[in-house]
Amino acid sequence: MQQSLKKSNNQLADTLIQLEVLNQATQQGNQFPAFTQKLRDINLFPLKPTHLDIFQVNVGKMCNQVCKHCHVDAGPDRKEIMTRETMQQCLAAIAASSVKTVDITGGAPEMNPDFRWFVEEISKLGREIIVRCNLTIIVANKKYHDLPAFYKTHNVHIISSLPYFSAARTDAQRGEGVFADSIKALQMLNAVGYGQEESGLILDLVYNPSGAFLPGSQAALELEFKKKLKTGFNIYFNNLFAITNLPISRFLDYLIQSNNYEAYMEKLVTAFNPAAATNVMCRNTISVSWDGYLYDCDFNQMLDLKVAKVAPQHISVFNEAALNNRNIVLNQHCYGCTAGAGSSCGGATA
Amino acid sequence: MEKTYYNPADLKKFGNISEFSPGLAEKFFSYYGEVFAEGELTAREKSLIALAVAHTVQCPYCIDAYTVDSLEKGSTEGQMMEAIHVAAAIRGGASLVHGVQMMNKVKEIVM
Numbered sequence: 001m002q003q004s005l006k007k008s009n010n011q012l013a014d015t016l017i018q019l020e021v022l023n024q025a026t027q028q029g030n031q032f033p034a035f036t037q038k039l040r041d042i043n044l045f046p047l048k049p050t051h052l053d054i055f056q057v058n059v060g061k062m063c064n065q066v067c068k069h070c071h072v073d074a075g076p077d078r079k080e081i082m083t084r085e086t087m088q089q090c091l092a093a094i095a096a097s098s099v100k101t102v103d104i105t106g107g108a109p110e111m112n113p114d115f116r117w118f119v120e121e122i123s124k125l126g127r128e129i130i131v132r133c134n135l136t137i138i139v140a141n142k143k144y145h146d147l148p149a150f151y152k153t154h155n156v157h158i159i160s161s162l163p164y165f166s167a168a169r170t171d172a173q174r175g176e177g178v179f180a181d182s183i184k185a186l187q188m189l190n191a192v193g194y195g196q197e198e199s200g201l202i203l204d205l206v207y208n209p210s211g212a213f214l215p216g217s218q219a220a221l222e223l224e225f226k227k228k229l230k231t232g233f234n235i236y237f238n239n240l241f242a243i244t245n246l247p248i249s250r251f252l253d254y255l256i257q258s259n260n261y262e263a264y265m266e267k268l269v270t271a272f273n274p275a276a277a278t279n280v281m282c283r284n285t286i287s288v289s290w291d292g293y294l295y296d297c298d299f300n301q302m303l304d305l306k307v308a309k310v311a312p313q314h315i316s317v318f319n320e321a322a323l324n325n326r327n328i329v330l331n332q333h334c335y336g337c338t339a340g341a342g343s344s345c346g347g348a349t350a
Numbered sequence: 351m352e353k354t355y356y357n358p359a360d361l362k363k364f365g366n367i368s369e370f371s372p373g374l375a376e377k378f379f380s381y382y383g384e385v386f387a388e389g390e391l392t393a394r395e396k397s398l399i400a401l402a403v404a405h406t407v408q409c410p411y412c413i414d415a416y417t418v419d420s421l422e423k424g425s426t427e428g429q430m431m432e433a434i435h436v437a438a439a440i441r442g443g444a445s446l447v448h449g450v451q452m453m454n455k456v457k458e459i460v461m
Contacts, residue, residue: 166426209422216423220394224424270362 002066002175005250007077012253015304021252022332026262032269035334042274046327047283052320054285055127056103056298056345057082057090059115061290063107064140067161067174069208069251071302074107082290084114086315090288091121093318103285103345105132105298110144123154130157132345135185136178148192152201158194159241159345160186161206165228173210186235195236204239206347212260214267214340215242218348241347244268246299246336268335276342279349282328288315296328298345299336305329361411394423401430402437 005013012018025031039045061078063070094102102122109115109131122129131151138147151158160182164170167179174182186195186203193199207221215221222240229235245251247265255261282296286307292315295301306313308329311322342349368375386396397419404412420430 169426207424211421213418213421217388217393220388220392221424224394 002068002075004066004073004075004077005253006073007075010253012249012256013073015302018248018252018303019331021256021261022247032265032332032335035330035332035338038272038335038338039277039330042277044274044277047280047330049324049326049328050283052097052099052284052286052324054101054103054281054345055090055094055097055099056105056285056287057087058105058107058287058289058298058301059087059109059112059118060107062111063134064111064137065108065134065175065178067250068254069173069210069245071246071249071251071299072107073249073302078107080290081112082114082292084117086290086292087114087118087121089292089315089318090118091125093315093320094122094127095125097318097320099127101128101130103130103132108134108137110137110147116150119150119154119156128157129154130159133158133160135160135162135182138185138188139181145188148189148194151189152192152194155201157202157204158189159204159206161208162186162225163206163208163210165225165232169210183233183235186229186237187233190234190236195238202239203237204241205237206241206243208243208245212255212258212264214244214271215343215348218242218341239347241345242341242343243345243347244336244339244343246333246343248299248333249302265332265335268339271339272335273338273340273342273350275350276340276348277338279342279344280334280337281344281346281349282337285345286323292316294318294323296326299333300329300331303331303333305331356410358410358414361414364411394420394425397423398425398429398433402433405434406437406441 012021036045039047058072060081061072061074062076062081063074063078064076066075104119106112110133112118119129119131133147138144161174162170162182163173170179170182171177189195189203192201194201195203205225207215207225209215218240221242225240226237229237247255247261247268252261255264282300285297287295287298287301289295289301294307294311294313294315295305296307306329307323308326311326312319337343337349365379386393386400397416400412401416401420404416417430
């Protein structure tokens with residue numbers, strides 16, 4: 001099985017080296033325009049939050065998969081896991097905040113031993129709960145087979161990655177056998193009512209390109225996915241979110257190894273869309289890492305770019321008012337969220 | 351002077367054709383944009399047609415552009431190759447169907 005960048009001692013496991021790559025000149029000696037300058041040009045700098053709606057918690061980097069594009073560099077060899085004490089600090093922050101949605105991610109969040117307890121406690125707070133489930137975890141081990149029923153009990157909104165409706169392209173990105181296991185898991189979720197119009201149980205899928213190209217029209221891809229998954233596997237889902245791969249972590253490694261980095265960055269820069277920039281997710285989201293630090297988004301978290309120091313940077317001293325006054329931390333990877341139709345954890349933004 | 355007739359970097363300079371004739375370029379690009387918009391054919395289907403035509407006219411720029419475009423619009427590798435086979439079948443068929451003309455001539459002049 002493939003290893004994480006960290007385990008394989010890849011130099012890109014060092015976030016400072018990733019930032020260096022993102023800011024270096026091209027082979028021709030040109031510099032990509034600074035993302036901050038692009039925002040200045042449209043009077044959006046400094047980028048400020050709008051309102052805190054989404055509280056995204058990364059409960060750990062451990063995962064049963066080692067996807068080639070993973071921005072978390074997650075995998076079975078990653079042992080970073082959020083403790084119950086940190087979860088309690090999250091719960092206190094959520095309870096005292098205006099947050100509408102708690103978005104739980106990983107790794108495979110279900111591998112955190114306190115995951116179910118955490119979901120139950122959030123449920124008591126009456127907020128919408130999203131779990132970013134990689135699907136295969138449901139069939140990975142008998143102890144996870146009842147996850148669909150557990151999710152149903154707590155009316156959890158499931159968002160799952162399925163990069164394509166064929167085994168070849170899905171497995172090339174997510175690992176051998178992932179497509180077949182994902183199909184089984186989707187059928188189990190459908191069986192308890194997920195993705196069925198009348199049930200109210202939401203199952204959304206995430207499409208992301210399996211290579212150095214941008215996603216096409218989200219609406220057109222959704223139609224195609226629905227048709228193929230229904231006719232091929234009798235699978236139903238609600239919405240498809242088309243997400244752009246950001247040039248960080250393992251996807252950055254892929255871009256460099258395949259000699260696609262500069263062309264991909266150029267594509268992102270050329271496709272800069274002011275409307276997408278206005279709607280970037282970091283304006284209504286806060287991202288919490290497994291060890292309780294606060295970030296503007298999950299990507300900044302993986303680059304270790306903490307929220308600006310005007311606000312306390314740890315969940316134990318969460319201060320929503322101070323966070324609402326912060327300037328969002330930006331770097332060259334942000335072009336990934338503003339290209340074309342835009343990209344966020346909820347898909348296209350423009 | 352370039353050392354080759356085709357330079358990959360020229361693809362993104364396509365818009366520069368407006369330099370010598372802005373009015374016609376504007377009309378062309380406006381038409382081009384409308385042609386490829388969602389219509390009675392989907393944008394994905396149009397991209398596959400463009401990919402097949404690109405192979406027929408053997409334009410390296412178009413092959414590059416519509417391979418990426420077809421992938422972005424969600425086409426499979428199989429669909430893309432089938433589209434090229436359609437182009438190949440028509441090109442091959444266009445040669446072969448003229449065989450009838452050859453046969454006609456043969457029968458006209460041979461005892």
